[in-house]
Amino acid sequence: MLQPFGFTQYESKIYEALISINEPLDATGIVKRxxxxxxxxxxxxxxxxxxxMILESTVDxxxxxxxxxxxxxxxxxxxxxEANVEHLRNIPTVExxxxxxxxxxxxxxxxxAVQREMIKEATDSIIISGWADDLRVHLPLLEEFERNGGEVEVHTxxxxxxxxxxxxxxxxxxxxEALxxxxxxxxxxxxxxxxGIEQNVWQAIQTESQPLVKFFKEFFYHDVALTEITKKYSDTILEDSNIRELLLKLRY
Structure with a gap:
């Protein structure tokens, strides 16, 4: 009952034993229940x-x-x-x-959560890609950032x-279908x-390494380019099996 809130198994069992009976118990009764x-x-x-978490009294x-x-x-x-959250928020951090x-x-x-904080800390530009249902949770922050003069690029x-x-x-x-x-x-x-998802679990990497930042920025524009090519030449792509198979090996 109380374990999700940081209490031990024994603490949770004792609380449950006491709360589920409408009378006080001594130690012997608590052990039994x-x-x-x-x-x-x-x-x-x-x-x-x-x-x-408990009240005590001495009777006889x-x-x-x-x-x-x-x-x-x-x-x-x-x-x-709330007190713990406030304490965590006020811990001094060193830049x-x-x-x-x-x-x-x-x-x-x-x-x-990390993505939301990164978006909140943006000052000049945001580049973001993903599936629409994943991106929707960030839309209010992204739209506000653009309204305030920031540059936002989205691939969905x-x-x-x-x-x-x-x-x-x-x-x-x-x-x-294989996306x-x-x-x-x-x-x-x-x-x-x-x-990305690996073995049905979301996993991520985060970095300020400029070679990796540049690589993933180019990755983003690669996806955008593939999308525009697919839109413009969809008939040709669908008719030409070689082109279709080649594009399907690439990530959108």
Missing amino acids: SGVPRSKVYEVLHRMSEKG KKRQYTALPIESTIEKLKADF TPSDDRVWTLKDDQSIQ IGELNTSITNVSVLVPNSMH ERSRILIIDHQVMIFA
Whole structure:
């Protein structure tokens, strides 16, 4: 019950045992209901008390315990979370010079979060490519950046309803069935992140290495060029099997 919020398994079991009964319990009752070993129960109860998750009382020289009510627990967990976030936000950071290291990152939510922060920190230009449903989450920031005078270039797989001026759209058809999902984001021609799916898991690399930034910038324009060629000469491409097979070996 409480493990997702950073509590131990024993702490979670004791809280669940106390909250699921409408009467206080002593240590013996808690051991029976929770399955926490007697050798550990007092230690865990002490920690829970220190964290403000249980109430204690002494009745007839016997220590009894009850759980903090659910709604109070929810409010406490929210307050603790917000306090921790504020603490994290206020940790002083030291500005470091750019370097050529390549950082790896996993988990789609983490990658999207890093992309949002990169977009927010842009000052001059943003180059971004990806599938339309992935790009939509960033549209408000991208559109605001362009309205404020920034340069935005977008390459999207699938239709994207946006006010951004410079958008290249590839509408997939049967010829593009093998297309793999990926994302490129380049900020101010200085830092980039490339993300793709490997073994059904999103993984990314992020770097300020200028050779890699230049490579992925050219990769972006390569995709744009292929899209425009496909649009303009689609009839020729579909009729010529050699050209079609060659293009299908390239990434859009």
